[in-house]
Amino acid sequence: MTRRLRLWVLTAGLLATAALYVAACTDLPAFGGSWHPYGDRAVRAALQQHTANAVSSVNFDQRAFDTLGEETVLFSSVLGTVVLLRRTRGEKRVAPGPAEVPAALRRYGLLVLPVTLLIGLYVIAHGQLSPGGGFQGGVVVATSLHLLYIAVDYKALERIRPLGLFELADGTGEAAYILLGAAGLIAGSAYLANTLPLGTFNTLSSGGTVPLLNAAVGVEVTSAVVVLLAHFLGQALEIESEDGAKDGGREA
Amino acid sequence: MSLLPYLIAGWVFLVGVHGIATSRNLIHAVGCLAVTQSSTYVLLLAVGYRKGATAPVFSDLPVDAPVVDPVVQALALTDVVVGATVTALLLALVVQTAKRHGTVDPDELSELKG
Amino acid sequence: MNWWLAAALALVTGGLGPCLWGAARGSAGRRVVAQNMATLLLCLVFLLLAQGYARPSYVDLALVVAVLGPAGTLVFTRLLGDEIGENPPGLRLLTPAVLVGAPATVVPLCIATGPGRAMGKLVLIGLLLIAGGIVTSAAVRRA
Amino acid sequence: MHDALIVVVLLLVAAAATGAVLQRDPARQAVVLSALGLTLAVLFTVLQAPDVGLAQLAVGSAVTPLMILLTVRKVRRKGRRE
Amino acid sequence: MDRLLPLIVVVPLLGAAVLVAAGRHVPRPVAEAVAGLAAAASAALAAAALAGPPEVSWVGAWRPQDGHSVGIVLVGDRIGLGLAALTSLLVVAVLAYSWRYFDEPPHGHGGAFPALVLLFQGGMCGFALTGDLFDAFVFFELMGVVGYALTGYRVEEARPVQGALVFGFVNSLGGYATLLGIGLLYARTGELGMAQVGRELDQAADAAGHGADALVVAAFVLVLTGLLVKAAAVPFHFWLPDAHAVAPTPVCMLLSGVMVEMGGYGAARVWTTVFGGPGGVPAAGARRTLLVLGVGSALVGALMCWQQRHVKRLLAFSTVAHTGLFLTGIALLTPHGVAGTALYVLGHAGAKAALFACTGILLDRHGSVDECELHGKGRGIPFTGLLFAAGGLALAGLPPFGTSLGKALVEERSPWLPALFVLVSAVTGGAVLRVAARVFLGAGQAGREDDEGPETTGGEEEPETGRRVRRPPVPMVTVAALLLAGALAVGTVPALTGAVSAAAEAFTDHAGYAAAVLDGRPAGRPEGPYDWWTWTGAGLGLLSAALAVALAARSVGLESRAVPWSAPLRRLHSGHVGDYVAWTVAGIGLVSLLALW
Structure with missing residues (x-):
């Protein structure tokens, strides 16, 4: 299809979609209105479950099945990337040379890494109290590990990142979330039911299963992001086609 | 003011789609797909906003204060995760396309026709 | 008239807008500098918003930006290294902006919040910001 | 004051999104996408959604740009050798 | 339970x-x-x-x-x-x-x-x-993400990565359009469950006195977009042939067997539960949309299926055609239509999966899925050839296969449907039988004709089992045989038809669904009389099967399969991401026109 025809089809589609969407916007309730029935019910339920952060309560208690689906999307995307970015037959792994890094940057990296790690763990732990949660904290922890690559060099990162362990943690995090859900069934209530004691409001152990699910998601997200970045780093820095000139795939 | 957030969401969606359709580089197209997806965050959170209300996190707030809708925030959070993972997977496919086809320009990918 | 929000609005229009303009146009070096400046401004904006909305829990956002912002800039310098060139425009502004901007925001906030755990967190954010700013601008200069 | 902030940040998000789409070179687009992520985080905070803002910050500031730039590096290194 | x-x-x-x-x-x-x-x-x-x-x-x-x-x-x-x-x-x-x-x-x-x-x-x-709209979006994305990874599994070859990329872009865009629709519905009704949103729309309509306004129709169009992309209805179907032609054979069996049908099921479910009541989209608009898209998909799918050399692409286009027939069956919006379509889906899943299984055996034995290159090479494996031909006849609607029974139940509902069903079944079944005849019987000339125009041939493919297999492995043949037996059982077991008819009654009941979900009052379905094989139904099935055999026999000897006037349509299937995204957005415009008219 020629570029011109594609532009015509695209413009027609965009105009029609825009018209449809603007017509819909005129019937939407005004921005900032006070009619939020589901939200009010969710806040009441969150307070009843002694969970200070209502968003975490919706995520890990009221609509926990959505979060199970979301974590499984992350889990399968990482598994897909492991499969897609694997080293195929005609490729070999070449360790990249050490990158020359100014001393100040190296010191900054080594100093800030533990601080970032602590912040990430703090965000996971306080998931059901202050803003944050398993996913946000998990990504911060994973980024802190990669400070070694950014501020020091790739070899330093590889030393502290055994891939087998992180893949095990990835699978364990996903299985932990599912089994925590099954605990509700075993306790006689429904799947993913919050049957643990709810604890006192606004404390670290409040909210029954919410902090546990938070921790499971934190473990899984941390290891997922580490494995994901490991394979992207591997492809970009290490994997070369067998004989440098001819590429492993089709000759252009 | 009462329609601006919704219209901005619509504009971001359409700009993103235009970017994908006219892109000459697959990595650029993946970036435009991420832009298209950010329109859904804007619409969801604009739908849940309440004037004069604050975030529904009661660690530092009296329990009866007016708050914004937490459900849309949970939906937007799930959407951010889905967006990041789809971007990662499509980038992995782009890496392999570059290896196998020697190019990332959609016009030069000629394998599947007819 | 909420002065904290007014300051935040000024920082957003006066700072974040031009940073976006810098990030969208020009050479790769200029874009990385703009991105670095944007992360700095963002941290200050989050601090002001936290105080303006009277929600101390929003400070966590500033804490995460103070750490991840420089990491993002270091990613760009490490991987765009060869494209950045010797002296990208606007680099000279970075270090003074950090040294002036961070204290100018953190000190009044510390006075407003009074001594205690919250003030400790603010000071930590200020230090992280200054350290990050100096190191990243040095890294960009030497890229 | 609340509305003014919302309007300004919304316009910045639209500008950043348009800039990200119009920038055809992927390496430079990565920088604009990172800026778009930051602006979105401010928008979410202004709309009183700190959790979503934190998630967008965590993903958009370091992880996504790193992946895009590693892909660009792999594609460019492969292209240069051809 | x-x-x-x-x-x-x-x-x-x-x-x-x-x-x-x-x-x-x-x-x-x-x-x-x-x-x-x-x-x-x-x-x-x-x-x-x-x-x-x-x-x-x-x-x-x-x-x-x-x-x-x-x-x-x-x-x-x-x-x-x-x-x-x-x-x-x-x-x-x-x-x-x-x-x-x-x-x-x-x-x-x-x-x-x-x-x-x-x-x-x-x-x-x-x-x-x-039963929740946003939950359906999350599982839609999960199916998508795993589908992209599975389609691009063989990364050593050039085609799978391009097919998976196209699959990824179009399905993600469809998913985001669906999410915009869900956001609009949430803003209007304050609910996310399908039954709840339907009930809120109805109550709003009773209060306001008028039916659907622009927002409800826009939400209907946007939510339907993602589902129609997954169902590969025209003009959202472009990704399906590319993804099927390159995916590993086991993945093709799943993609064509059941994942594409999920799109049709989702469209029917969303319309019945959310937009089926007084507050939703009027039935005429929904019927017109599904009918036009269904007939369009059936015709385009059949026309393209007839001209393919690449056997997997041929089967993929036949899936597009049969999905068109599913949507036409659903478009009747009656229990009979849904019951017939459900049986048709069950029969089609068995037959299509068996056909892909046999194609996989050919690929692993000869390293090619090109009809011309495989000419006569299938003589050594007669049993696989028999299964392939039986699959072709099932697609053509030969009684007593499940596909034929499903079509029979749908065809009786309106005068012109039988013509469409017979034509499309005959063309797709004929194409498969033609391939069976040329490959397994060596009928007609060897693959002399050169490449007519830019077209994906199935030649020089890597066998998926690493090295070429002499005898087809036992598990592969038995699975193909069992799947065909399943398709046969669907058409011959009356109890199954009875259960499916009762299920279709419950499926198309808007108020009953809401009562069952929200008020816990499961509507007791009497096991009413259900219709089964009729003489006209069986006759039409035999007619389409005979037509298919005739088409195959005539075209085996023919020099080339190309239909000259359809060349522009074939050029539209360009494999270019930008084209497919443009067609998807144009599709949103088309669906909104059909729904608003």
């Missing part, structure tokens, strides 16, 4: 998690056995749930108080559970088919492929069972 509904979705996910966690230390046969076990367990749970009365399960015990709840509902109605059971059975068949199939799995990940297939099963079962 209702507490076990979520387990149907969760058991495969747990299996995948265990396989990945133990990735490095588990030998390959153990990994594939564990995967088979998890899939079979989920199938058993689905069958057990089907045996019991229809139930509703609120996840997390968040039951509704005075009609409103904060939780997510899984609805165990017959059609949804039937699709979940079909998915699980197909996954068990695929895992058996691909037993020690791929040459070498990624090192350190013996269980990667079975784990991805289990995740695919979890995503599809979740989509079939959920």
